Amino acid sequence: MTRVVRQPPAQPLARTRARLEGTTLVELTGLSRDRLLGMYQRMALIRQFEEQAAALYRAGRIRGVTHTYQGQEAVAVGATWCLTEEDYITSTHRGHAHVLAKGADEKRCMAELMGRATGYCRGRGGSMHIADLSRGILGANGIVGGGMGIAVGSALASDLLKNGRVTVCFFGDGALNQGILHEVSNLAAIWRLPCVFLCENNFYGMSGPVDNMLALGPDGFKGRAQAFGLPAVECDGMDVIDVFLGVREGVERARAGEGPTYVFTHTYRFLGHHVGDPLTYRDKEEPELWRRLDPIPNFGRLLVEQGLASTQDLADWDQEASVRIAEAVRYAESSPEPSRDTLLEGLFG
């Protein structure tokens, strides 16, 4: 096995910095200062959540399998920052971040990971199934590609109900090889449905490296969208602003009734596929290279440079995030296990 070491972009936030020549972040994005700072805060919250989840898993206090998201936070936050609370997302096995970014309550998320009755699924689903329909979160999913059909379905409903809602369908590079993606891309294209197919290329499935697993043509990832006549954008998945701008293009197109868009983000999971991954398949050096692009501190620095925050603010928000997550853990731990008698409740309703 020869292992390719994937080189990250040379400079953190290179695209955003290029776009910022002669303008400000507020102007470039059209986002208020608060929303911009919110990006940092939410990324920090997600990072904390994942760190704690991994720690709890290692301590044997979370069972099953837990897939964490450290390194990819810019994607979940950049994308969901384009959406209203009514808009929909579908997520994946690596879904904590998506749902937290879309506004799920970290307490109930953590409770779900710990299998408690107060969790989003009452402890029935665990890490891979968190959903909150009141916030348009149609669910993480244990099946790679399992949410794609749901995504075009919610887009179809929005289209028929004319409620203006957009669906963002998150999936990984590995999921690019699932047949259902082909089917729903075609469906969404012929029906011009309001959805955005958002691929997070983190260069690996579990151990399957994108180079060996994914056949691409001269147009690379975009060719997979062009095959259906769909517009495609490629984004730096370590750059929350670049993701935001890319996904916003798709969301605007969807809201304007112009149909679906593909957004390909290139990002990296700093850690293993799941907590406990023996990581036999990638070079140790590779994550080190990518950590320099860490979307959180780099974006923090940009906020400081832009005069939107101080270094102290960043430290405070990091601190706040860890306090909130610590509270979430306490909440989860003090929550009851679901009782055996509830096993069959709500199977049908």
Added chain:
Amino acid sequence: MTRVVRQPPAQPLARTRARLEGTTLVELTGLSRDRLLGMYQRMALIRQFEEQAAALYRAGRIRGVTHTYQGQEAVAVGATWCLTEEDYITSTHRGHAHVLAKGADEKRCMAELMGRATGYCRGRGGSMHIADLSRGILGANGIVGGGMGIAVGSALASDLLKNGRVTVCFFGDGALNQGILHEVSNLAAIWRLPCVFLCENNFYGMSGPVDNMLALGPDGFKGRAQAFGLPAVECDGMDVIDVFLGVREGVERARAGEGPTYVFTHTYRFLGHHVGDPLTYRDKEEPELWRRLDPIPNFGRLLVEQGLASTQDLADWDQEASVRIAEAVRYAESSPEPSRDTLLEGLFG
């Protein structure tokens, strides 16, 4: 429902005629006179087979559903004329022509359609399941897209066994929307398997017109192949020589170890999806336009022009075809029904 009337190419065999400027059919194709005449003869045989199958179905002597191929003969014959007996094909619900072109015995085919013990499947499969592994025919298939996995599998086996065999995977425009095509295209591409994906676009699924059902990008059908980095050829599916040349490109690439190729042929089924199709979904005029492109008489005329055959020869071959098929029908009719006691035979072996 507005119905688009699809205009056929203006002139029959236009591409072949253009290529023939200053050369002969034998030189252009590298095929012997006998092989060239064989193309006509086989197309005529297939046409007769299908006409008889339809007549028998209407007379209630074939049960189930029968999908006939009149109009598309150039595709089956042009494609299989690139193959050796050892090469593989996988076929579809509309498979009589593919298997006959690949050398299946018309008697045993007809016997299968009539559900007889002498049929290729001993009457167990019927129209949609004819196979002959001794001739590399891996089976027609009742599931749209059902043969695609088998095709990359036989290509994988050929690759590992280094036996030089190529697999041609036949499928329709409707099958372009099945997810498994996406999966196997990717597999065949990353593993550089010796296979040719041969799409017969006859503009309809059952009633689903390709315009409404198939999303394509600026590169049209070819874009579906380019997405995987696969080369693609487009052919006039009413022109047996154009199909032959196009598929040969793919077969040569496969034999040279250069991996899969897509061939898109544009063709037309003169009759309904199956015998008895109410044909509510297409304009009556459309088949009339396409009948002018009928691949058999037009190719016959070319053979005459090329001095390879006389008009009388053509008439004789047509006559021979109908005699052979009449014999096949007699063979089938005089064959026994499979006996009830054989029901469980060979379920496992």
Added chain:
Amino acid sequence: MRGEQIEERSLTYAQALNEALREEMQRDARVILLGEDIGVWGGGGVFGVTKGLLEEFGAERVRDTPISEAGFTGAGLGAALAGLRPVVEFMYVDFSMLAMDQICNQAAKIRWMLGGDVSVPLVIRAQQGAGRGNGPQHSQSLEAWYAHTPGLKVVMPSTPYDAKGLLKTAIRDDNPVVFLEHKLLYGTRGPVPKEDYTIPFGQAAIVRQGRHVTCVALSYQVHKALEAADVLAEEGIELEIIDPRTLVPYDRETVARSIMKTGRLLVTHQAPERAGFAAEVVMCALEDAFDYFDAPPLRVCGKNVPIPYSLTLEAAAIPQTEDLVRAAKRLVEGVPLGGRRS
């Protein structure tokens, strides 16, 4: 039994289904249809079940889909979660295998898995069964798979009356329902009231009363059982025919009560015998009425073989009236079976 609801008008099974769809679509704008060739083909579907609906409700609500079973089933599920009440059609149930993940990993589980509060008003209609020479990949009966999957309701109407009433119930249900129609039933006729009616899930129909043998028959086999009952009646053997109508929920009480009367149980379906639903019917009956069995229960089901194309073989592979007659006689005559102590 159901006599009081019967009036003069008679419809085919296909027409009854068509009426149910039409009325529910009129009643509720959220009901939409998704499937292959349900719109423009032949004026509305291969069996005419969706006839005229495209014209009445338009292409937005009656969607001819590409050949993408997994994709359009997923779309139905997503639409159900987001406010519509989709009815997804498989032209043949055999094709539902392409959407198995969407049906059984996704649709079946999502309500319960998310805590039980999510509505999943999705109906999956499929045509199934053997008897028309459609061959091994177009003739299967898959009710056992779906019944084995927690979270799905499973419906198998055998008459036009039931077809209409149960389909309406299915569409109004907030859970995923797999609705299985037998291909040989579409052309059968029977009384169907004009007025709006629904049939509750989980209530078996006693199709014919009798004292000697309880025959639980699924779908098309109800009609074979009726034929058998006529033959048996001439020999003084009375068959009590029960059509469960829904497998999930399943009305075990009606079956148990019948066995307490007859002491004998015969179960028939077209699906292969091995691990088919008949074994479940028997098991439930044993749990409820073990001591009432005077003879070992019998199954008259499909052979454990793919459905053949040829007429002769197909007939041999699926249970026929004579098989039911023979089995009922065996039950009554108490011929020793297996290890019966003599």
Added chain:
Amino acid sequence: MRGEQIEERSLTYAQALNEALREEMQRDARVILLGEDIGVWGGGGVFGVTKGLLEEFGAERVRDTPISEAGFTGAGLGAALAGLRPVVEFMYVDFSMLAMDQICNQAAKIRWMLGGDVSVPLVIRAQQGAGRGNGPQHSQSLEAWYAHTPGLKVVMPSTPYDAKGLLKTAIRDDNPVVFLEHKLLYGTRGPVPKEDYTIPFGQAAIVRQGRHVTCVALSYQVHKALEAADVLAEEGIELEIIDPRTLVPYDRETVARSIMKTGRLLVTHQAPERAGFAAEVVMCALEDAFDYFDAPPLRVCGKNVPIPYSLTLEAAAIPQTEDLVRAAKRLVEGVPLGGRRS
């Protein structure tokens, strides 16, 4: 029973499977492996079953596939038709739903459908079962679906010894075999001979002899049954535990003979009870030995609910040792059930 073949060496179930794969790959160059993360991940598969095989046989024969379940299953089938003997792996059986058409419409039917002369030497291995908190989409047991599909052989080994011997038989078989491994078994140890041996399909193992209750247990439940037997033994109740090992073909004689001795039948599997294979076990036993039943047969199976994530709920959803103990006692005490005549 199987004592004579036992020698000193002890392996885990995963190691036994690994050895079977290795030896068969050494023996026959046509054997290849296809599946997700079977090569580079962790040195050979999520559970170590394919450990070291990539290194020994190379990436041509040990193929890490993309996440394309339908595609690589189809590829396995096509390769089987064209001269190889592929072993396809599903990381979790739940994912086999994505390949259902390839398995059940294609692989299962092709030999019979083409007249019976075609070889289909395809093994489909899958890891299944609950008990590790993997949640609703990673914990199912799907043996009943596959057993219901004519043309598939279905294997469920419960010990390292059986795992190795049955996997070798599967690989040498010219028919499609669905080989189901339980996730909780991989780490279990047991004696496994070094020498080449195979175990014929269709021969149940009497895992423990006893006079009072016949307990047919599938896969992991064999171990629960052994635990229950120990508890019951203290109260003087002897459980005879039978592991069918293969569901298709199924050894009905061994079960019938046991019931003729015990008069009581208990069947246990983790899959949901409704339309599960337990009902089939009971049905076969009734057909063979109706008059020997002294009490209604009992099932101790999974609840009809998706498998929950939480420890408490998961334990409540799947059958436990105590449930078996309770059921066995009920059988012996002859507590009236259902409509038992008093």
